[in-house]
Amino acid sequence: MASEAVKVIVRCRPMNEREKALSCQAVVGMDSPRGQCFIQNPGATDEPPKQFTFDGAYYESHNTEQIYNEIAYPLVEGVTEGYNGTIFAYGQTGSGKSFTMQGIVDPPTQKGIIPRAFEHVFESVQCAENTKFLVRVSYLEIYNEDIRDLLGADTKQKLEIGSYGAFITVVSECFPAVH
Numbered sequence: 499m500a501s502e503a504v505k506v507i508v509r510c511r512p513m514n515e516r517e518k519a520l521s522c523q524a525v526v527g528m529d530s531p532r533g534q535c536f537i538q539n540p541g542a543t544d545e546p547p548k549q550f551t552f553d554g555a556y557y558e559s560h561n562t563e564q565i566y567n568e569i570a571y572p573l574v575e576g577v578t579e580g581y582n583g584t585i586f587a588y589g590q591t592g593s594g595k596s597f598t599m600q601g602i603v604d605p606p607t608q609k610g611i612i613p614r615a616f617e618h619v620f621e622s623v624q625c626a627e628n629t630k631f632l633v634r635v636s637y638l639e640i641y642n643e644d645i646r647d648l649l650g651a652d653t654k655q656k657l658e659i660g661s662y663g664a665f666i667t668v669v670s671e672c673f674p675a676v677h
């Protein structure tokens with residue numbers, strides 16, 4: 499992949515039970531090697547599908563391990579070398595953000611990006627010689643226009659947003675122990 503500053507990938511989840519029960523029709527197709535996503539208008543099947551190109555396109559058959567190795571791994575590796583990096587998931591309710599970021603334990607291929615990144619960082623710390631690392635963790639929820647500190651004493655309390663709207667005034671940080 500080319501090394502743009504911002505990469506955007508798309509992941510298509512399988513239909514859930516509700517969608518299957520409603521006999522919903524799949525309208526998304528993908529050409530993963532080309533990073534292409536196709537959306538067919540079910541009311542106009544004679545028209546060509548709309549086509550979108552991303553830095554990665556992952557279909558329901560793909561797992562989080564593949565996404566981590568191809569997309570997240572280089573970014574986290576960069577962080578261990580001192581570069582800044584951000585990974586965030588964006589999508590409507592039920593689209594699979596938590597599934598991708600937090601993941602599930604079984605099968606292990608669907609372990610999320612967050613636990614994989616933690617393992618990656620701490621493996622790098624353990625293997626490094628003559629280098630000191632400081633690892634800090636914060637955990638925020640942004641929901642609608644409200645921000646909450648999930649490591650704070652009161653996780654229901656909304657954080658104040660700075661007057662320029664670009665920073666928050668209080669957030670807990672913890673220093674994870676290496677076992």
Ligand SMILES: Nc1ncnc2c1ncn2[C@@H]1O[C@H](COP(=O)(O)OP(=O)(O)OP(=O)(O)O)[C@@H](O)[C@H]1O
Binds near residue numbers: 512589592597
């Ligand atoms: N790639 C996937 N494979 C199998 N199941 C998935 C996949 N992605 C999501 N799911 C399932 O779809 C449901 C919704 O996913 P998830 O909770 O991750 O959505 P979300 O975007 O985090 O939603 P919300 O914004 O409401 O928190 C869950 O039951 C999850 O297990």
